[in-house]
Amino acid sequence: MKISVPATSANLGAGFDSIGIAVNLYLEIEILEVCEEWLVIHELGDDVPSDVHNLLIETALDVAQRFSKKLVAHKIKMVSEVPLARGLGSSSSVIVAGIELANQLAELHLTNDEKLQLATEIEGHPDNVAPAIFGNLVIASTVEGKTTAVQAAFPECALLAFVPNYELKTSDSRRVLPENLTYKEAVAASSIANVLTASLLTANLEKAGEMIEADRFHEKYRKNLVKELSILREIAHENGAYATYLSGAGPTIMIITNKKFLTELSKKIAAENFDGKLLQLKIDTAGVQVRE
Numbered sequence: 001m002k003i004s005v006p007a008t009s010a011n012l013g014a015g016f017d018s019i020g021i022a023v024n025l026y027l028e029i030e031i032l033e034v035c036e037e038w039l040v041i042h043e044l045g046d047d048v049p050s051d052v053h054n055l056l057i058e059t060a061l062d063v064a065q066r067f068s069k070k071l072v073a074h075k076i077k078m079v080s081e082v083p084l085a086r087g088l089g090s091s092s093s094v095i096v097a098g099i100e101l102a103n104q105l106a107e108l109h110l111t112n113d114e115k116l117q118l119a120t121e122i123e124g125h126p127d128n129v130a131p132a133i134f135g136n137l138v139i140a141s142t143v144e145g146k147t148t149a150v151q152a153a154f155p156e157c158a159l160l161a162f163v164p165n166y167e168l169k170t171s172d173s174r175r176v177l178p179e180n181l182t183y184k185e186a187v188a189a190s191s192i193a194n195v196l197t198a199s200l201l202t203a204n205l206e207k208a209g210e211m212i213e214a215d216r217f218h219e220k221y222r223k224n225l226v227k228e229l230s231i232l233r234e235i236a237h238e239n240g241a242y243a244t245y246l247s248g249a250g251p252t253i254m255i256i257t258n259k260k261f262l263t264e265l266s267k268k269i270a271a272e273n274f275d276g277k278l279l280q281l282k283i284d285t286a287g288v289q290v291r292e
């Protein structure tokens with residue numbers, strides 16, 4: 001049995017901790033034979049455990065325990081295109097895969113909404129795990145432990161991701177965010193997010209782009225952690241892009257544009273010789289998938 005989970009690009013600026021999209025980079029696990037001990041075969045580096053301490057297994061055991069189920073240890077083959085600690089939802093992809101692993105091995109028959117509730121409890125925010133589960137664009141809310149989400153089709157566009165060669169742990173990037181906002185600032189920030197959502201649902205990418213870049217929740221506090229953000233935003237504006245935003249907690253920078261501008265925009269960014277890679281991505285519309 002194989003389980004695949006898409007990478008995700010969360011926030012979209014003003015949609016901080018709420019809006020996210022699934023993109024066509026994948027984590028795939030294959031469940032192999034029963035083993036004495038859990039064994040995860042991967043090529044993700046020494047920092048990622050290969051035993052029961054791998055986040056995949058930790059998540060699966062956590063979920064099984066919540067349903068008073070035991071899981072038999074297996075050998076698992078793990079392959080991932082999702083760069084770690086780059087703002088493309090690598091931790092969420094593993095958490096969602098772990099939930100699906102428990103779902104399949106313990107025959108839990110979880111609905112996607114049940115998977116979302118579990119994943120958000122584990123990850124802490126829904127904007128990566130929701131699109132990882134459902135695919136496409138998801139707008140979600142988690143308040144006092146209850147998560148609600150709406151999936152929709154993301155408007156036709158091209159996605160260009162600049163993935164720097166340095167890591168930025170989500171936990172480190174969240175540390176620079178304020179504890180509170182004033183009532184006035186909270187109303188302003190959420191109203192921008194509301195217009196962003198409405199613009200996406202009406203496929204108005206011009207208006208969505210304005211709202212993405214009008215974020216007041218997080219980018220202004222994080223921009224000094226990702227030196228390329230302001231320069232790439234300027235180049236993107238000069239080359240007809242709708243919006244540039246910090247993908248998740250960064251450091252990946254996502255540019256939403258019309259595909260007719262992709263070649264020229266890619267050339268202009270490549271000319272900056274930043275230390276990283278440029279990926280042309282597409283929306284994943286399927287979310288987590290299980291194949292026999």
Ligand SMILES: Nc1ncnc2c1ncn2[C@@H]1O[C@H](COP(=O)(O)OP(=O)(O)O)[C@@H](O)[C@H]1O
Nearest residue numbers: 048055084085086087088089090091094169170
């Ligand atoms: N495929 C994987 N297998 C096991 N652990 C993983 C995997 N991918 C990510 N992780 C864990 O998640 C961490 C990255 O999570 P996070 O800081 O939230 O970055 P991201 O922006 O990629 O979500 C990694 O350092 C590692 O501990």
Ligand SMILES: N[C@@H](CCOP(=O)(O)O)C(=O)O
Nearest residue numbers: 010017087088089170248249
């Ligand atoms: N809303 C979160 C999103 C984190 O996404 P990731 O891909 O960096 O894990 C945040 O901005 O902290």
